[in-house]
Amino acid sequence: MSLKWSKTLMLNAFSNLPRRSTICARALVVPAKSTKQLSNRQKFNQIQPPPSVFSKLAKLGFGELRRTGRYAAIRKANLSKSNEKNVVEPEYKFPLLAFFAGAKIPSSIPPESISEIAFVGRSNVGKSSLINALAQSSTVRTSDKPGLTQQLNFYSVGRLFNIVDMPGYGFAFVDEEQRRQWRELMETYMQNRSTLKRLYVVIDARHGLKVADKEFLTMLDSSKVSFQLVLTKCDLVILPTLARRYMLMLQDLRQYKRAQKDVFLVSSRNNAGINHLRKDVLRSVGQLRSEQYYEDKTERQREKEQKEKKLMSRK
C-alpha cells in the first residue's frame, strides 16, 4: 500500500470517529477483507484508537496530539481538565528503599515475611529503572547494557512491603546452563511465593510483545501465576504510536487467562504514569487507604491554602 493511500485511510478514519467510545480492544480490528494482504506494520498503522485512549494518555502525562486538522475530533473529545500529574504526590510516596537479600539459587531465596511485589521482563527493558522511579530513589543499579541484574534482588520498602527485582528473560547474552539456572530460580520464586501479591511484567513500548514475552506469559498462565503488564519507555514513542501499541496490547492480553485486564503505561525518564502505577502497587500490598481518604485530604488541603491566601491578602 502506498504511503499516500494509507494517509488517506487514516484521515477518513479519524474524521469518522465515534462520539463516545470506550477503550475496547475490538475497536482496533480492521475488517478481515481489507487486512488480507497487509504487512504487520500496515495493520498496526491502521489501528484507530478511540478518543478515550488519547484522553487517558494525556491524563497520564504523555502529552496531547498536535494541533492539526486531522486530530480535531480527538481534541474535541479530549475535554477532561484533570491531569494525573496533579494528584497529590506525597500521599503515594514510598518509604525508603533498602536492599536486604540477593538470591542466585532457589535455596537462597529469603523466607516469606511481609507482602511482596516483583518486576520481571526481557533484559534491558527497564525493570530496575522502574523500581527507582516508583521509589524516587537511585538504590537499584541500572545499565544501558543488557544483563546487569543477575539474581533476585530483594528490597524492603520501609518494612511495609518488599520489592523484588528479577534478572531479564530472553537471555541472549548468556550460555545455556546459566539460562536454565535463571529460569529455574525465577519459576521457583513466582510459583511458590504466597506473599507475592502482584507480578508486574515489564514490556518495552517501542517493541510491544515479542516472542520471548509471549512464551513467558504462556508459562505464567499454565503455572496459574497472575500478572499485570506495564509498558515502559513510553517517552521514546510518539503519541499516535503509543495509543496504537496500547490498543494492540489490550487485544493480545485477551489470550491470557491470568492477565489483569488493563495495561499500565509509564516512563521512568519523565515519570509519566508513575503515580498511577504507584497507587496500584500500594493497593496490591494493602497499603492504600480508600479513595475517599485522598479526596477528603485534597479538599482539606485546598481549603487550608485558600484560608492562608486570604490571610496573606489581608496583611
Ligand SMILES: Nc1nc2c(ncn2[C@@H]2O[C@H](COP(=O)(O)OP(=O)(O)OP(=O)(O)O)[C@@H](O)[C@H]2O)c(=O)[nH]1
Ligand atoms: N528513555 C527511557 N529510558 C529508560 C527508561 N527506563 C529505563 N531506561 C533505560 O534503559 C536502560 C536499561 O534500564 P534497566 O533499568 O537497567 O533495565 P533492566 O530491565 O533492569 O535490565 P537488566 O537488569 O539487564 O535485565 C538504561 O539505560 C535506562 O536508563 C524509560 O522509561 N525511558
Ligand SMILES: [Mg+2]
Ligand atoms: Mg535490572
